[in-house]
Amino acid sequence: MKILILNCGSSSIKYQFIETGTRIVQAKGSVERIGMKGALLKQKRHDGDEVKITGEIIDHQAGVEYILSILLSKNHGVIENKSQIDAVGHRVVHGGEKFTGSVLINDEVMKGLEDCMELAPLHNPPNIKGIKACQRLLPKAPMVGVFDTAFHHTLPDYAYMYGLPYVLYKRYGIRRYGFHGSSHLYVSQRAAVLLEKPIEELRIITCHLGNGASMAAVKGGKSIDTTMGFTPVEGLLMGTRCGDIDPAAILHTMGCEELTLGEANSMMNKHSGLYGISGISSDMREIIEEAEGGSQRAELALEMYCYRVKKYIGAYAAVLGGLDAIVFTGGIGENAPEVRQRSLSGLDSLGVVLDPKLNIWESSAEHAIHDQNSSTAIIVIPTNEELVIALDTEKLIGEVVSVE
């Protein structure tokens, strides 16, 4: 089945065109600067053909239109007509409590999505725009929504509730939702395959360390806790997000600096984390270089980052009641041995022992990096959220076909 995967942001659309049978990504690309001057469409085809086009793209519908036209184009395309797109899979950031798994999109689902908009005012509206554009441009292709939050719907209430007045949960849905769900799902399932054990028997901690970062405790294939919360700002230290913090510190700062809600929000999301601490960069590669070069604040940022990962490994080992595997994924998780080494140092008593040589081995493939005496497997697995979306889309379309 040939599936178009769309990830619509506020001014960008990322896409992949995947053949699910062979799992080959036939084309991938992005549209950037939607609604601004000098919009840019980039695509890379599986045979290496690359194309870059600039122009004016006024909205998401025009963006999707351009994506279709490049997929169809004689020189850079991969299909001859639109009917060759069997389905469209949309990444949707927030599914709230309503969507606990991927869904085939219909009118009722659209209404539900619009209800979730308040929970993710920055992320969900562009997702919805992308879906609407596809409804108009590809009226015959079935569409599926895959939610970033869905994998975490199995969290028990004592893990997802905050210690605030209960009425806030009822009124505004204030609770932990968690994000990066497709990634945590994918790497935990891959870990089970690599360990050659049924996932039902495994206790896994998955660390998705990218520009945004989160960890999940996965027991028997189900997420039972995760570090991100009501929004993606909670939990680990990230590129520009602060992660865990005493909320009273923010209230106090707002008072001292006479900050508005918007300023405080931007401060926590865009001016904190590695960037806020180091004052240098939000990019882990630069932080590591600067720390090696003697910058004390870069060193502090790096140490804080790894300390939080370690702290959550301890916490999640406790909630899982033991540990079979730790998985690293995401840009930093896959490519920063320094971060893995610091995060796992001193965890011998938990049976977590890293092999320093394997750890620094550079590979873009899945590979184990634990010492042979480690009772816990430590594995690096490149994530593939798009494949999860493609496979979920195929599965749901398949079910519809079989019912019909």
Next chain:
Amino acid sequence: MAAEEDLKSLLRQGIPEDDDSVSVEEDASTDVLHIGVLGAGTMGQGISEVASQAGIDVILIEKDDRSLQESLLGIEDHLDYEISRWSKTESDKKAILSRIHGTVDPTEAQNEPIVIEALPDNLELKKEIFASLDKICHEDTILITNTSTLSITEIAAVTGREDQVIGMHFLYPVSKTPVVEVVRGLKTSDDTFRRTFGFAQQLKKTPVEVFEYPGYVTTRIILPMLNEAMHVLMEGTASAGDIDTAIKLGYNMDHGPLALADQMGLDEVMIWMESLFHELGDLKYRPCPLLRKLVRAGHLGKKTHWGFFRYDKNGHIIPEEDAQ
């Protein structure tokens, strides 16, 4: 290597005509993509910044190169301030500045769907400018005046497109004040109003519909309060600091009335009061003699570091005991 191609031609050759081909609706979106702003003082700078932040390209017009450069630096300074307040990032700043194009040639804005005039509140000046904008601009262009008290109808009358002239009252500071009064002149068309209202929303502001009447809503209501605070001070009822503290804390306002007047500029406040007084003839709009006295002395508020309060170079109030 990546090939550069024209997007439109690709679009035309790209989608073959098949059964479910969709016609491209060129005007599917009513969003404004570019505007002209005439006058790059404090308000013009603020409007340009807010529009650019909303992804709109701005042609910013000033009378000469020197004022233009000062204005562009002013925008940059303000963005730096916002970065220091954590509300924007360096990349926000870069993106915002890249969409603001300064010029001294008003004809560069002739094809913009919207041109906003942001000159000082001076009726004769505005009439002159609108007469020339009317000649320069495309016949579909909406001409917007940013004014807090003047008559839209009177400004519109000098143009040949009275139905396409409308007022937008942005409040200072533009980037922080969420409300915009969208002011209909007597002949402003519903279509012009609807498009301007939508444009305000595109700027992420909350628009309110106002039918032209001196002072509109915000200015008309706030000015008598400022004037009353000046009378209370003049009559010796309380000190300036105590008046502001009482109102600030008593009614949960961010600024006291005297500090607010200082921030607006006492000369401006006096001009507005006189304009209301003349238009409406009601004594309650008569400018307080203390206000006249301060304006005559050149104590115009924050911008001259001296009004009802004294201000340091960063614009912070110097406590009264230190100021003496």
